[in-house]
Amino acid sequence: MRPKYFSPFFLGLAASLIFSLPAFAENERVVVHGREFALKNSGVAFLPRGTNFNRNENRILPDGSPEWWYRTFDVGYYQPEMVEPILAEIEKSDYNYVRIFLSGQHPDAGFGRTSPGVDDAYVKNVADFLRRARNHGLFVVLTGQFAAGQWLPKNYLPLTTPLENVDGSNQLTLNPSYGKALGQFYRDLLIGLKAQPDDVLSAIFAIDIHNEISVNKREKPLSAGSGTFTYNNHEYNLADNSARQALIDAATVSWANTVIDSIKTVDRQILTTASVFTIGASGNAGFNGASLSDGGDGRAALNPKVQAKSKADFLDIHVYAAGPNYNFEKDMQKEGLSPSSIPNKPLVMGELGTFRDVSPTREIATATLQSMIAKSCGYGFNGWGFWIWDGVGDKSNDVWSLTTNEGAMNAFFAPSANGDLCQAHNSPPVPMAHPNRRGDVLGYIDAIGSNPATVNGWACAREIDQPIGVHLYVNGPAGLGIMAGGVTTADASEPAVAEACEAGGKAYRFRIPLTGEVLEKHAGATVFVHGISPVGRANLLIGNSGALKIPGASAAPSAPVVATPAVNIPDPVLVPSPARVASPALAAGYYEIAGTIYYS
Structure with a gap:
């Protein structure tokens, strides 16, 4: 209206x-042209340069233990005056997008509902943020991730069908009913946003359908080193790592397509992705079927090169430099990526950063990240989103934020300060593409x-x-x-x-x-x-x-x-x-x- x-x-x-x-x-939208992005109306190339922004608080899990969790859009918590000055500061640095989580106590509790649906107050909070972001020349990446143990807004669990031989986080990708339920949530949210004034959907750069999606080899069915598992009428041998990887790859494409199809029924122009961390970040040697002989924390990221076969519009790999000795080339080798083997879709680094314990000074942190980002250009990366804007939005505050030490990191990463991240040194600013205001x-x-x-x-x-x-x-x-x-x-x-x-x-x-x-x-x-x-x-x-x-x-x-x-x-x-x-x-x-x- x-x-x-x-x-x-x-x-x-x-x-x-x-x-x-x-x-x-007509408001500008971001579209995909081959391995690059562009603005739909003007045809101007769009190079994503952004930052992650969230607000979080301590919450109590079902077992009574506390946990920090993102809750920016929670009804009763979200306030326009909380986000407005931050968006204004992000705009000053000439970023062109901001990434934010949809998670919170409100969706985890089912929006106060017992049946599927997104309540109007939550929708209006998201719409308000989208409108404000666009007013500051920023597109928005909306990111899904919900409470561990339910993996969905609580009121969407009735849409799922439990499978006896699938548990934990594996339900998201290996239980087809969870993909359908997640897709229904996004469809309901987008229908609510579409009904809001001023075409707020056009402010959405993309939906990251699930943050850092992975499977877990410590949970069924991957915890079994023998036997078989049937997925989409195909039987996989759990004792064979290649068969296990084939199972994960099949689920990767099917799950993503199920969720994305629901999103596109509301607005076919919204871009989609499903972010992953690097396979080595959780201690895996590579995409080897979540091998039980590997160490690590149990998680195994989905393969981005397999995701390229899905309906996802672009790929998003999160990379954190583990100090000055971090080897980006080895990390990408485990991903199956090289300068001569680049996916046929745009590739962004939706989260990048470095930790204080391995990069103890801003000089080390800056040099480490600057080198890593410059190298990423040779691997096909053409978009970057820093983790995170400020320490208030990081649940552990153990990373270097853009505003730490009076903006020391922002002084090299901001488009207003550094025009070409593909150089291992700061270069003059260049004009950035922004939403049409x-x-x-x-x-x-x-x-x-x-x-x-x-x-x-x-x-x-x-x-x-x-x-x-x-x-x-x-x-x-x-x-x-x-x-x-x-x-x-x-x-x-x-x-x-x-x-x-x-x-x-x-x-x-x-x-x-x-x-x-x-x-x-x-x-x-x-x-x-x-x-x-x-x-x-x-x-x-x-x-x-x-x-x-x-x-x-x-x-x-x-x-x-x-x-x-x-x-x-x-x-x-x-x-x-x-x-x-x-x-x-x-x-x-x-x-x-x-x-x-x-x-x-």
């Missing part, structure tokens, strides 16, 4: 304006003036020189409040305002008159101003909406109008969607909600 141009205030002009509306601007509304309510009584401020549409319309509501935003006026920005504005708008216009200020009727009926009411995007983007509330109140008809004047610095950039605001009301006076596709005309 997109608020459009009209209100009862302008109904007399509706008939003449309907047929001269500008075309809706042209037409996004921003602005600020400065004050309520007197003699005459007016609501004063500035508003614009990003990268557009022309003035825009602004609509005034009292006692709530559009859909909740009452419309009390509207004008087009026409007053002279300062160069600083144009700079914030990333445009060259000179008339972004407005004064919306408060009539005597409004002053009498709505004295003490809070004011809200929506900017009207001329290219069909969301008609967002501008900054300071809901903070100022209308004085009484005979009240003393409010503070004088002061030109507000252009740094007052509004936050995107979610507006509830009340029931539609048909309006026969309007053209097809338009309808009215609480006094505002919308287009669908």
Whole structure:
């Protein structure tokens, strides 16, 4: 649903304006071209340069033990003011995507439901983050990973069928019902997001359907060194490592395709992947069927070269440099990758980092990572996501974050500081591809003036020189409040305002008159101003909406109008969607909600 141009205030002009509306601007999407990414509309190459960002807290597991877990989107925990300043800082470094986990206590508890479904409050939290990220020029990778032992949001477990000879984390890939249930979760989430205002789905770069997916040789059926296991009507000999690997490979493709097919039923443009850690990270010698003779912690990552045969759009391998003696070439050799053997799909490093205990100083950490990343270019990697933005988002805080030591790591990794990571030294910054933000509304309510009584401020549409319309509501935003006026920005504005708008216009200020009727009926009411995007983007509330109140008809004047610095950039605001009301006076596709005309 997109608020459009009209209100009862302008109904007399509706008939003449309907047929001269500008075309809706299609939001940019990331697409795959061979082994590279590009922006769909412009065709500009898209090189993923991003960071992981999460917030976590201690939670109590079913056995009563505590565990740190990511919970950014949990209902009652997520707050816009928590993420907004972080996204602004990430934007300053010129990153073009951020990766974040969908996990949390809320989904692990089943969203407060006993049957499948994602509750509206959780969906709105995710939508708010997507909208804010895009407003800061960032695409988003949404990443799935849920409580150990259930592997899904709790209310999706009824969709699964237990198998006697499969347990633990192996259920995810070797029990087909778990793949179907996970796919249903993503389908439900995306349907909820699709119903939100302003096409938030276009902010999604990709869905990582499960973080660091693996099997475990200490759990059934792989814990058995003899006997057979039947998967998709094919029998595999568990005593033969090659047969065991064939089983894992078959499950890799089938599981990924099952989940991805569900995602694509909602939006075929969303890219997908299933991230893995390197096979050597858990102590395995290679992709040898999760051999019981290997040591390690029991986990065996799925083979990315096999994943390339699935419907995943790109591959994501997580690499952590284990100190200055870390050998990237040997790690990739175990992956079956070499400069002459590169997968036929884009390959990104969605998590990369180094640990404090093996890289004790920032000089060692920087040199280790810089060398590793430069070498990765020769192996086909063309995208990197640092782990992690800050220590608050890391459950153990044992890695070097980008903001550690006043941003020492960011000084070499940020696109604004280092244009070409394929060099083993910093190089001049280069232009980065970002989501299309042209037409996004921003602005600020400065004050309520007197003699005459007016609501004063500035508003614009990003990268557009022309003035825009602004609509005034009292006692709530559009859909909740009452419309009390509207004008087009026409007053002279300062160069600083144009700079914030990333445009060259000179008339972004407005004064919306408060009539005597409004002053009498709505004295003490809070004011809200929506900017009207001329290219069909969301008609967002501008900054300071809901903070100022209308004085009484005979009240003393409010503070004088002061030109507000252009740094007052509004936050995107979610507006509830009340029931539609048909309006026969309007053209097809338009309808009215609480006094505002919308287009669908």
